[in-house]
Amino acid sequence: MKIIACYNLKGGVGKTATTVNLAYEAARQGARTLIWDMDPQGAASFYFRVKPKVKGGFVRLMRRKASALDAIRGTDYEGLDLLPADFSARHIDLIVDRTKKPKRRLRKMLRSLRKEYDVVYLDCAPSIGVASEVLFRIADALVVPTIPTTLSVNTLKRIKKHLKGMNGTAPSVLPFFSMVDRRKALHRRICADKDALPIDPLRARIPYSSVVEKMGTHRAPVPVFAADSKPARAYAKLGREIAARIG
């Protein structure tokens, strides 16, 4: 079972859209896929029309009181399941901090899913704290959507610096350009510059597109309502690249 964390310290970079579309594509191609919506805002849960509520809240999951399996809901798409968000996850850092051996606990919890899933996508909250640190340690890959702007580039530098301290246990960091707007000179320039990012980005780029925004009105992954659109193809390409990188 591969664990892929979709993360950025900065919000509004297309993180949830990425998680949802990548996971949808993985499931469509035959992988048993789970999305764990860790963002207290519950955007992923919203896209799948699942109530953003876990019985007993996030604490109960962390405290061994409940099996994650009981909280999981199937989405409308076969092979793709969701562990819904819970508003209590806004205190995730506090909860993780108060849990004894949180890394071990999370690992154990994910291990209980190993028989059921081939890949788990974590939709992480945009913050850096105890919780994200634990997640970095258990993930196989960290997929980082990056808008081609100076500010985003700086954020990526900070993430890289942060992970440097983890030496052997750090996941592979896979940034890619997200919300790329070809009309903007800055976007074009950064995308063209091979050395713009501190880590080489994946080749697939997700364009800035109203199709992606329509996910909110359709409440569905892009390929469901716009299978042949540019973003749908870009997400599929991104998925293939990630799969190749994590083996």
Add this chain to the structure above:
Amino acid sequence: MIAHRGEPAHDGGGEADPDVEQRYALAEPKVGERAFEVLHAALRMRVTASARVSRTYYDTFDRRLAAAGSLLVHARGDGEPVLRWESIDGRLERRLPTSGKPGLATDLPAGPFRDALEARIDVRRVLPLTELKGTARTANVLDTRGKTTVRVSLENWRLAGNGTQKKLTLLRIAPVKGYAREAMKIAALLREELGLTPMSADAHQAMLGLATPRKSSSGPRLRAGMRSDEAAKRVYSHLLDVIVANEEGTRARTDPEFLHQYRVAIRRTRAGLARLKGIFPVRTVERFKREFRWLGSVTSPMRDLDVHLLELPAYTEALPAEAHQDLEPLREHLEAEADAEQKRIVKALGSARYRKLIADWREFLERPPALRTSLPDAARPVEELARARIWKLHKRILKRGAAIDDDTPAEAVHDLRLDCKKLRYLMEFFRELFPAEAMQQQIKALKRLQDVLGRFNDFEVQQGALQDAAESMAEHDSAPLPTIVVMGRLIETSRRRQDEARAEICGRIAAFGAPENRARAKQLFAAGPEVRNA
């Protein structure tokens, strides 16, 4: 081997597992339409138009997927073509969009589906077992957010087979994970409004023609102290059930295992008739012995061909890749012969002689034993008879085995093999009368010896069969020279492996005669003053 499952659970009724798909066999399409109306009136549903669809169920020749509790079905017509891997009780395990027909696992695109399938079927090919064609209508039951909680489908199928067409109407209620409660509500609604109850997984399998060959239903239920004639009748009845249960599959030849189980039951019946004298009138025994021998001989060439065909992949693997196609004429030859043999079997099973045999045998078995009898062993307690016959044979095997060394001619080895076979049948015949664990160990010890003796014999048979095939193909000019050459090489390999088996025999005989085995056998079978519990 094919896993044995017990009696089919009673069709319909019973408490349903809320997490799995519930299936309803409906008497006619109209009932399904009515069910749709009932659900539509009570629930929020998104219904799709009826579509022309097809489903093909696949498994390996030896039913590896069924044995693991799985169904593999290629679904076409509604949405993109998908290969679905479901549990027998109706849970989707995996899915893979693919339009091509499945065959070898390695034909599928790389990924988790292929890996999982390969782990189950290895290098075997999955073959189409049943094809359904028809129409399907689906409905998604939605919650207040518009999320699908339960999938409902109404399917009208034509199932082709045996020159006839069966019509089936199936209603499926499949909960999305985490929404079992919603599905239970639907099941309750169907029960209350229309009196519908879901069918069991076994009934579903049988309906689709996916039932697996049966070894036995339950034991013949022997007790210590039972009269020998009554006990024997129970065992024979039980074997007759197995014969009858595998008749249809033998006739349709959907899987070689049907014929195999059919023949094993006949062989056991014959062994009983030959070994257990003095409990039924001689004339009766002689008549049924003759008739079952006939049935055995009618079905025997087909079994040999089946074994041959099943071994073909192994033959092929033993050859270098460039010689693989040279075996194709051999396969064609074997399959042509098998077709001819199958016709003989179908004819025999449809004959008056066969029907009379089965009817008369059943009638004889169901007649209660006479209270007073002049037959010497008829009224003897069965455990006594069983122990005496088994012990006698066991001692004979030890004696014959002791006389065999590495240079003993093959005939003596064959005699020993036949004795072992008889002993095995007798032990299995009366198995229930003895302590289960000790009996299992004793059978295991015998089986180890039988394995090597069987291999020794199989290779000999194999060489003979290849020789015969080569000669017959040469006679009909149907074999190109490379094929004959390749077959010559196969015979060589077979001879070498037979020699290897021969070299193992003495060691296995010694192992069978080891003190602990002897002591256990004595404890189990030697007549003694103490009374053992069954």
